[in-house]
Structure formats: structure tokens, C-alpha cells
Amino acid sequence: MTTAKSGYHHGDLRNAxxxxxxxxxxxxxxxxxxIRAAARATGVTPPAVYRHFADRDELVSAVREQVVQRLTNATRDARDLWVVAREYVRFAAAEPGLFRTIAEPVNVHDLDDVGAWSSVHGLAVLLAGPLRSWPQAMKDAAVERVLAALKRGLESTVDSTSRRAA
Structure with a gap:
């Protein structure tokens, strides 16, 4: 945990x-x-936190943004949706606290995107929670099965849409 002495540097309290x-x-x-825990960890009083964040929700939003950015950076060069999905599931299992912090509903309107997100998200929640004690080989196999099923489903949607358009 960041210590009060090392965590806060004048002019950088928001980032600390x-x-x-x-x-x-x-x-x-x-x-x-x-607010109180963040203040304690950085060696400031709670009122100092309010100079940078209106309330706890704003602080949590800043945390979400940073964690999502980390996850995005980890998958930035991935050209394959499955690589991104695997990293998402891996992140959920490796960082359950951070995963729970970012695992809020997102504003998705495309039904295919909702289906893909819910499949990957659901598996990530299971592997980070009730299935976390599974051996890694079983977790990997579960990821592969869910992704294969998702791929088949998306391909059949594209095929049926193409046939209707023809």
C-alpha cells in the first residue's frame, strides 16, 4: 500500500x-x-481529498478510468478479439478486486456486442469467483469453449443476416 510519506508529493495529490x-x-x-481511506493512505486529511474529488463516486470513477486504461494498454496491440477476451478473463482472475471495481454495466447498444460482452464478462466473473480454485488448465479450457461458442454464434448471425439481405 502507498505510504503517507512516499505516496504524496506536493502538486501531485490527485494522482497519489x-x-x-x-x-x-x-x-x-x-x-x-x-475518502477517509484514500486520505489516510496518502497522509492527508479527508477535506484535502475534496479539493480534487467532489465525492467518493468521483474518486471511484477515476480509479475505474485508470484500471480500464491499464487493461486497454495490455491489449492495445492485439489484433484478435480472442486475445482481448482472454486477457479480460485473465485480468478478472488475477485481479478480482480491480475487476469488481470496473465490472459495472457499460453503455452498449449493439446486440452482438451485448452478447459478446456478457459471455466474456460472465465467464470472467465465474473464474474470479466460484471457479477460482479450478486448475489453470480447466480455466483455459473453459475460456476456449466459451470463445468458440461465441464465435460460432456471431458467425451464424452474420450468415443469417447475409442471407436475408440477398
């Missing part, structure tokens, strides 16, 4: 608070992010 809140979320999930 976000870093502390990320560590809190990594350890114990989104409920661990509080």
Missing part, C-alpha cells in the same frame, strides 16, 4: 489519491475505496 485508491480496490474491491 488515485494510486492509493487503486491499491485499496486491488486489495478489497470497490467498497474499500473511501
Amino acid at each position: 489519491l488515485i494510486a492509493a485508491a487503486v491499491e485499496l480496490a486491488a486489495a478489497d474491491g470497490p467498497d474499500a475505496i473511501t
Whole structure:
């Protein structure tokens, strides 16, 4: 955890608070992010936090943005949807606290995107939670099966749409 002495540097309190809140979320999930805990971790008083964040929700949003950016950076060069999906599932299993912090509903309107997201997200939740004790080989096999089923489903949707258009 960031210490009060090393975490806060004058002029960089906002980033120090976000870093502390990320560590809190990594350890114990989104409920661990509080104004008081972030202040304590950075060696400031709670009122100092409010100079940078209007409320807890704004601090949690900043944490989400940073964690999503990390995940995005990890998959930036991936040319294959399946690589991205595997990384998402791997992240959920490796960082359950951070995963729970970002696992809020997203604003998705395309039904194919909703289906793909819900399949991958659902598997990630299972592997980060009730199935976390499974051997890695079983987890990998589950990922491959879900992705294969998702691919078949998306391909059949494209095929049926093409036939209707013809």
C-alpha cells in the first residue's frame, strides 16, 4: 500500500489519491475505496481529498478510468478479439478486486456486442469467483469453449443476416 510519506508529493495529490485508491480496490474491491481511506493512505486529511474529488463516486470513477486504461494498454496491440477476451478473463482472475471495481454495466447498444460482452464478462466473473480454485488448465479450457461458442454464434448471425439481405 502507498505510504503517507512516499505516496504524496506536493502538486501531485490527485494522482497519489488515485494510486492509493487503486491499491485499496486491488486489495478489497470497490467498497474499500473511501475518502477517509484514500486520505489516510496518502497522509492527508479527508477535506484535502475534496479539493480534487467532489465525492467518493468521483474518486471511484477515476480509479475505474485508470484500471480500464491499464487493461486497454495490455491489449492495445492485439489484433484478435480472442486475445482481448482472454486477457479480460485473465485480468478478472488475477485481479478480482480491480475487476469488481470496473465490472459495472457499460453503455452498449449493439446486440452482438451485448452478447459478446456478457459471455466474456460472465465467464470472467465465474473464474474470479466460484471457479477460482479450478486448475489453470480447466480455466483455459473453459475460456476456449466459451470463445468458440461465441464465435460460432456471431458467425451464424452474420450468415443469417447475409442471407436475408440477398
